[in-house]
Amino acid sequence: MYRIIMNDLMDWYENAQDKVLFLKGAKGVGKTWTVIDFGQGFFKQLVYIDLEKDTESHILFKKGSKITASKFVGALAAYTDQSIDEGNTIFVFDEPQHAKNALNAIMSLKEQRPELPICVISSTVGTIGNEVQYTDMFYNLTLYPMTFEEFLTANKAQNLCKFIENQKLEPVMPEIKDCIIEYLKAYYVVGGMPIVVLDYVKNKDLNRVDAILKALLDRTNEYIEKEVPKNLAFKVGKIWKSIPDQMQKDNRKFMYQYVDEKARAREYEKSVDWLVDTGLVRKINRIRNGVVPLSEQVDDKSFELYHLDHGLLRIMCGISHTQIKTTEDGLDDINGALLEQLVLSELTMNSTVEKLYFWISGATARIDFVFEDDGEVVPVDVVPRIRRKAQSMKVFNDRYKNHMAIRISLDDLGFSKGVLNIPLYGLWNF
Numbered sequence: 001m002y003r004i005i006m007n008d009l010m011d012w013y014e015n016a017q018d019k020v021l022f023l024k025g026a027k028g029v030g031k032t033w034t035v036i037d038f039g040q041g042f043f044k045q046l047v048y049i050d051l052e053k054d055t056e057s058h059i060l061f062k063k064g065s066k067i068t069a070s071k072f073v074g075a076l077a078a079y080t081d082q083s084i085d086e087g088n089t090i091f092v093f094d095e096p097q098h099a100k101n102a103l104n105a106i107m108s109l110k111e112q113r114p115e116l117p118i119c120v121i122s123s124t125v126g127t128i129g130n131e132v133q134y135t136d137m138f139y140n141l142t143l144y145p146m147t148f149e150e151f152l153t154a155n156k157a158q159n160l161c162k163f164i165e166n167q168k169l170e171p172v173m174p175e176i177k178d179c180i181i182e183y184l185k186a187y188y189v190v191g192g193m194p195i196v197v198l199d200y201v202k203n204k205d206l207n208r209v210d211a212i213l214k215a216l217l218d219r220t221n222e223y224i225e226k227e228v229p230k231n232l233a234f235k236v237g238k239i240w241k242s243i244p245d246q247m248q249k250d251n252r253k254f255m256y257q258y259v260d261e262k263a264r265a266r267e268y269e270k271s272v273d274w275l276v277d278t279g280l281v282r283k284i285n286r287i288r289n290g291v292v293p294l295s296e297q298v299d300d301k302s303f304e305l306y307h308l309d310h311g312l313l314r315i316m317c318g319i320s321h322t323q324i325k326t327t328e329d330g331l332d333d334i335n336g337a338l339l340e341q342l343v344l345s346e347l348t349m350n351s352t353v354e355k356l357y358f359w360i361s362g363a364t365a366r367i368d369f370v371f372e373d374d375g376e377v378v379p380v381d382v383v384p385r386i387r388r389k390a391q392s393m394k395v396f397n398d399r400y401k402n403h404m405a406i407r408i409s410l411d412d413l414g415f416s417k418g419v420l421n422i423p424l425y426g427l428w429n430f
Contacts, residue, residue, distance in 0.1 A: 094121045
């Protein structure tokens with residue numbers, strides 16, 4: 001399946017092979033498949049080592065940075081039973097954090113043979129051991145679940161992307177818009193995890209989608225139990241299980257009492273950080289004021305935790321596809337949690353948006369997302385949902401006199417009275 005990140009991989013191929021390609025992302029988002037597909041397409045040979053599953057391979061990295069490049073390449077050739085053509089081979093090391101000294105050995109190989117194309121894959125969005133000392137040697141990329149654009153392409157409906165891209169010049173025709181929204185409704189239910197999207201493309205069976213999502217969620221639970229440090233296991237488990245309750249309350253702000261009635265922030269901070277670093281949850285901090293620079297307005301103690309994927313969140317909340325209302329007027333669930341999750345994912349992949357925050361004032365006004373663009377603060381209001389929030393945007397605008405706001409709805413692209421309306425299906429293209 002086509003992934004947008006291929007454009008970045010090609011940029012590395014053409015301009016930055018002197019650096020180690022470092023691809024991060026949560027478990028299950030398609031990192032390995034993407035790199036192998038790319039590697040097989042752009043190189044004559046691919047040497048692949050999975051250090052999580054293939055524990056016998058750990059012996060190759062035992063000497064760490066002390067091993068010479070020639071011996072390392074020779075050992076890789078013998079282990080993989082390949083005759084390696086160094087000039088036309090990409091070396092891919094998956095999950096090096098599972099083997100002691102692996103990253104040191106890999107980076108030593110790059111230092112000794114800078115011309116060798118090397119890729120490292122890791123199921124994290126945080127840092128792995130010894131990574132910091134090699135920061136300048138990495139070409140960093142992060143892979144997320146599939147976007148709506150990728151979902152359309154997977155369903156062989158990429159022609160619809162052209163209409164979305166051209167909507168700034170020409171409104172999308174009603175019959176085309178209806179077709180796009182039908183795909184959007186499907187994406188809303190299916191989510192963006194590649195294994196789920198692939199099955200939906202083949203079978204168009206939402207009962208199968210729910211079953212695969214449940215199995216994927218079970219594997220995620222097993223992954224957490226396997227990987228979490230023992231001293232954090234109990235608290236990480238409590239936080240993870242609280243995600244549905246945190247998301248389904250009207251105020252999305254993360255509240256520790258939903259984890260444990262006696263919970264204190266200082267006792268759970270490391271556990272929250274562990275989940276965020278794995279990429280299984282996404283952390284959005286509150287800003288105290290809507291003024292630039294937003295980075296100086298961050299309240300580190302007030303945040304929201306979103307899920308990795310809206311499809312997985314739906315299953316985690318116990319919502320069957322039959323309970324989702326995909327009406328002509330909008331996409332509604334219990335209170336908009338899934339929709340905000342979808343919007344977060346789409347905004348994350350928009351190159352215009354660097355960092356997302358949220359804003360609350362008192363007990364009433366809440367702005368879903370806020371970001372900074374070219375020195376301007378831009379509040380974002382997600383409209384197609386049950387909860388009414390138009391008043392919140394007015395409160396924000398009156399207080400901070402911002403020049404532009406964004407409303408996300410199913411209406412056509414348009415700008416009126418300082419508000420840019422962006423169709424939900426075109427978030428990746430504004």
